[in-house]
C-alpha cells in the first residue's frame with residue numbers, strides 16, 4: 001500500500017447558512033474518510049468572508065485542521081446594507097441577485113490567494129459562485145459544483161425545462177397539474193417553479209445570473225449531491241444517464257457527519273422538550289430554515305392554527321411573534337408551546353424523543369435531517385426548489401403530509417383550519433402513522449449509505465477521490 005502525496009482540497013461555500021453548512025460537513029467527511037482510508041492523505045481549506053468566519057470556525061471547532069481563509073466581502077453594493085455578508089441578514093430575498101453578483105468581486109483576491117496555497121487537487125464551490133469555475137480553469141484545477149439540492153429536484157427541473165413543459169404550448173394557469181414527460185407518475189404546476197428564472201422570455205438580471213451559473217456548471221468537472229442513492233434512485237440514475245451533463249456524485253447525507261456534541265449545559269428548549277417527554281406529550285417542531293419570508297398575516301394564521309391543533313409545539317423563528325400577534329398569544333400557549341428566536345442546534349432538537357413531527361418549509365437540509373433522524377414531515381414549501389422537495393417527501397417516499405394553500409399555489413395563503421387539521425393528521429392520524437413507519441426505514445438506509453466499505457455514498461466518495469487525487473499522483477499506476 002503506497003501512502004500518497006498530500007492532496008489539498010479547496011471548498012468555497014455560498015454565503016447562505018443552508019449552503020454553507022453542508023459544504024462544511026463535506027470538509028469533515030473528507031477528513032474522516034481519509035482517516036479510515038489512509039492511502040489518501042489530504043488537507044482542506046475553506047474560503048469565506050469576515051462576517052461569516054465566526055460561524056464557520058465555530059461549526060468546525062471539532063476539526064481545527066481545516067484551514068479557514070476570509071476574503072473581504074465587497075463594499076458599497078447598491079441595495080445591500082453595509083455589513084451584510086449572508087443571505088439570512090438580507091432585508092429581503094429579492095436582493096438575492098445583486099448580492100450574488102457582488103461575490104464576483106472576490107475573484108481577483110481568490111485567485112491571488114490560490115497562487116500562494118499548496119497545490120490544489122480539486123475545488124468544490126457553490127453553484128451560485130459561478131465565477132469560481134473560471135478561476136479553476138485558469139489554474140487547471142478540476143472544479144465540482146454544489147447546489148445543496150437533491151437529484152429528484154434537479155431531474156424534475158431538467159425534464160420540465162428540456163421538454164418546455166410550460167412554454168410550448170404556453171400554459172397560463174399557475175396551478176394546472178402537468179405530467180412530467182420523463183417521470184409520468186409525477187405532475188407539476190407552473191407555480192412549483194416560481195423562483196427559478198429559467199424562461200428566456202423573462203430575461204433580466206435573474207435570468208442572466210441563472211444562465212451564467214448554468215454555463216459555468218456545464219463546464220465543470222462534476223457535481224456533488226447531498227443525498228444518498230437509496231432515497232431517490234430513479235432520479236440519480238436519470239442524472240447519471242445524461243451524457244450532456246457533468247458527472248454527479250451522491251455523497252450524503254452530510255448531516256450524519258456531524259460529531260456528537262460534548263455534554264454542555266442544556267439550552268432552555270431542550271429542557272422544555274425533556275419536560276414534554278416526562279409528561280408523555282408529543283411535540284411538533286416548527287422551523288422554516290434561514291431565508292423564508294412569512295407575512296404578518298400568515299404568521300398570525302400559523303400561530304392560531306398551531307394553537308387550535310392542541311398539539312404541543314416548539315417553534316424556532318427569526319420573527320418576533322409576540323410583537324406581531326400580541327403578548328396574549330404567549331400567555332395562552334404558555335403550557336403547550338415554546339417560541340425560540342435564537343440560533344438552535346436543529347439536529348439536537350430533531351433527535352429529541354419528544355419530537356414526533358416537523359412542520360418545515362422543506363429546505364433540503366431540514367428535510368433530509370428529519371428523514372435521517374426518523375421524524376415525519378409536515379411539508380409547507382415556500383420558495384426555491386422547496387415545492388419539489390415537498391413532492392419528494394409526500395408523494396415519492398411518503399414520509400410526510402402536505403399543507404395546502406387556499407388557492408392551490410405555492411405562494412398562497414394557508415388557513416388556521418387547514419394547518420390545525422394537518423398537524424393533527426401528522427401527529428395523531430393514520431397518514432402520520434404510515435409516514436412515521438416509512439421515515440424510520442429511510443433513516444436506516446441513510447445510516448447504511450455512509451458505512452465504510454459498503455455504503456453507496458461511501459463508495460461514491462471513494463471513487464471520486466480516486467478519480468481526482470489518486471489517479472493524478474505521479475506514481476498512479478502503483479496504487
Ligand SMILES: O=c1ccn([C@@H]2O[C@H](COP(=O)(O)OP(=O)(O)O[C@H]3O[C@H](CO)[C@@H](O)[C@H](O)[C@H]3O)[C@@H](O)[C@H]2O)c(=O)[nH]1
Pocket residue numbers: 016017018019021147148149288289290291292316342343344345346347362363364365366367369383384385386
Ligand atoms: O436555528 C437554526 C436554523 C437553521 N439551522 C440549520 O440551517 C440549515 C437550514 O437549511 P435548509 O433547511 O435547507 O433551509 P434554508 O436555509 O432555507 O436553505 C436554502 O438552501 C437549501 C439548500 O440548497 C435549499 O434546499 C432551500 O430551498 C434554500 O432556502 C439546516 O441545516 C438547519 O439544521 C440550525 O441548525 N439552526
